[in-house]
Amino acid sequence: MTPMVRLAGVNKHFGDLHVLRDIDLEIAGGEVVVVLGPSGSGKSTLCRAINRLEPIDGGVVEIDGKELPAEGRDLAALRSDVGMVFQQFNLFAHKTILENVTLAPIKVRKVSKGEAENRARTLLDRVGIGNQASKYPAQLSGGQQQRVAIARALAMDPKVMLFDEPTSALDPEMVGEVVEVMSDLARDGMTMVVVTHEMGFARRAAHRVVFMADGEIVEDSTPDAFFQRPSSERARDFLGKILTH
Amino acid sequence: MNVLLDNLGEFGSRFLGTVELFVLSAVASLVLGTVLAAMRVSPVPAMRVAGTAYVTLLRNTPLTLVFFFFAFGFPLLEIADLSFFTLAVVSLSLYTAAFVCETVRAGITTVPPGQAEAARALGLGFGQSLSLIILPQAIRAVVPPLTSVQIALLKNTTVAAGFSVVEAGGIYQVLSERGYSTLVGLLWVALGFVILITPLTLLQRSLERRWSASSGGAVKAGAR
Numbered sequence: 001m002t003p004m005v006r007l008a009g010v011n012k013h014f015g016d017l018h019v020l021r022d023i024d025l026e027i028a029g030g031e032v033v034v035v036l037g038p039s040g041s042g043k044s045t046l047c048r049a050i051n052r053l054e055p056i057d058g059g060v061v062e063i064d065g066k067e068l069p070a071e072g073r074d075l076a077a078l079r080s081d082v083g084m085v086f087q088q089f090n091l092f093a094h095k096t097i098l099e100n101v102t103l104a105p106i107k108v109r110k111v112s113k114g115e116a117e118n119r120a121r122t123l124l125d126r127v128g129i130g131n132q133a134s135k136y137p138a139q140l141s142g143g144q145q146q147r148v149a150i151a152r153a154l155a156m157d158p159k160v161m162l163f164d165e166p167t168s169a170l171d172p173e174m175v176g177e178v179v180e181v182m183s184d185l186a187r188d189g190m191t192m193v194v195v196t197h198e199m200g201f202a203r204r205a206a207h208r209v210v211f212m213a214d215g216e217i218v219e220d221s222t223p224d225a226f227f228q229r230p231s232s233e234r235a236r237d238f239l240g241k242i243l244t245h
Numbered sequence: 246m247n248v249l250l251d252n253l254g255e256f257g258s259r260f261l262g263t264v265e266l267f268v269l270s271a272v273a274s275l276v277l278g279t280v281l282a283a284m285r286v287s288p289v290p291a292m293r294v295a296g297t298a299y300v301t302l303l304r305n306t307p308l309t310l311v312f313f314f315f316a317f318g319f320p321l322l323e324i325a326d327l328s329f330f331t332l333a334v335v336s337l338s339l340y341t342a343a344f345v346c347e348t349v350r351a352g353i354t355t356v357p358p359g360q361a362e363a364a365r366a367l368g369l370g371f372g373q374s375l376s377l378i379i380l381p382q383a384i385r386a387v388v389p390p391l392t393s394v395q396i397a398l399l400k401n402t403t404v405a406a407g408f409s410v411v412e413a414g415g416i417y418q419v420l421s422e423r424g425y426s427t428l429v430g431l432l433w434v435a436l437g438f439v440i441l442i443t444p445l446t447l448l449q450r451s452l453e454r455r456w457s458a459s460s461g462g463a464v465k466a467g468a469r
């Protein structure tokens with residue numbers, strides 16, 4: 001079967017810094033992959049390389065068997081099949097919650113306004129924000145904004161969802177509500193790549209854990225295997241640091 | 246007072262010329278300046294180079310030289326036979342567009358980069374990201390300095406007097422030919438410009454007030 005996401009020989013430099021080193025990664029449809037690793041190891045860059053938000057120096061990125069071109073109109077179209085959720089939410093500040101969710105379906109997918117709004121309301125209900133549709137992003141809490149950001153991405157019916165530390169900018173009491181929405185998505189069979197420090201989510205919802213260090217994928221295993229029997233020194237070191245506090 | 250009343254027709258037709266010059270050049274420079282700003286932030290390197298070259302050239306050329314080029318150089322090219330008025334509009338528009346471009350571009354940089362990233366991640370193209378997400382948020386930062394650019398344009402219309410365009414800056418010549426006091430005449434012209442500029446300033450203030458009272462106010466009130 002064609003993998004939903006395929007990266008082959010992906011390399012990326014920031015100046016002299018080699019941020020992604022020969023990354024090969026295949027993710028099957030419906031698979032939930034949690035990416036772990038120390039700060040600066042290239043997790044965000046990997047995530048952004050998957051929808052080519054970050055240009056890469058070499059290698060192939062395929063979504064559902066189609067190679068993503070480097071730029072242009074075709075890239076925009078293929079990119080709309082990949083949903084992305086950012087650490088800082090990045091909701092459109094001048095648009096209402098409803099408009100945030102309907103904008104891309106109307107402008108990119110050419111869905112009618114009425115249809116887009118119906119779908120948006122369903123999605124907002126699903127993430128528990130149904131009654132705030134006419135507010136502006138800054139009137140919502142961080143946890144609420146992040147749930148809207150998830151609904152906004154889902155409105156495009158993406159084949160894959162990328163999450164780059166979706167709970168890192170949240171106050172602790174709001175982490176749970178966002179993790180819950182993500183866990184529901186995982187249960188519904190969404191293909192997900194999740195960069196996170198939420199070990200609970202990694203243990204419960206992930207099918208695979210990918211551990212990165214210095215721009216390389218050092219381990220790629222099941223959550224159980226990774227947390228109980230990490231095979232590399234770097235992973236043991238990393239786990240020792242995050243699980244002790 | 247006589248200077249004004251005796252020559253009311255002259256003042257009227259010439260200030261009308263000023264207003265026409267201004268309105269046409271303002272619209273053209275806003276459109277062209279925004280297109281240039283889009284070029285300067287475009288992902289296509291050739292566009293960025295062209296935009297930068299245009300702005301560098303026009304911003305560093307005295308307006309009078311731009312006028313000279315279009316009034317005397319352009320006709321030699323024999324592309325089209327345009328009136329001095331049209332050439333004045335072209336000169337003012339091209340010159341002012343460079344300043345509009347830089348103002349809009351500065352406004353674009355006030356919008357957090359995450360906004361454009363989110364737009365791109367959803368599959369919006371460059372033009373859509375710019376027109377639907379970036380520019381609407383940049384406009385608050387852009388309007389006050391843009392009004393100043395347009396006020397400068399209004400005053401710059403007087404340069405056209407030197408190129409036989411009928412506008413207010415040339416009134417003193419007529420007055421001195423008719424034997425009136427040029428000084429008093431010029432004071433009336435200055436007053437005329439104050440009257441023309443006032444609505445621009447008022448418009449600027451009312452837009453600023455409206456924005457801080459509408460969604461912007463709600464955004465501030467709701468911010469944590």
Ligand SMILES: Nc1ncnc2c1ncn2[C@@H]1O[C@H](COP(=O)(O)OP(=O)(O)O)[C@@H](O)[C@H]1O
Nearest residue numbers: 014017019037038039040041042043044045046
């Ligand atoms: N835009 C950029 N310009 C230069 N260096 C960058 C840029 N983005 C990230 N880096 C560097 O690339 C490395 C990997 O960054 P990142 O992918 O954000 O790591 P992580 O998400 O794992 O913390 C870091 O050393 C970071 O400083």
Ligand SMILES: [Mg+2]
Nearest residue numbers: 043044045165
């Ligand atoms: Mg990161």
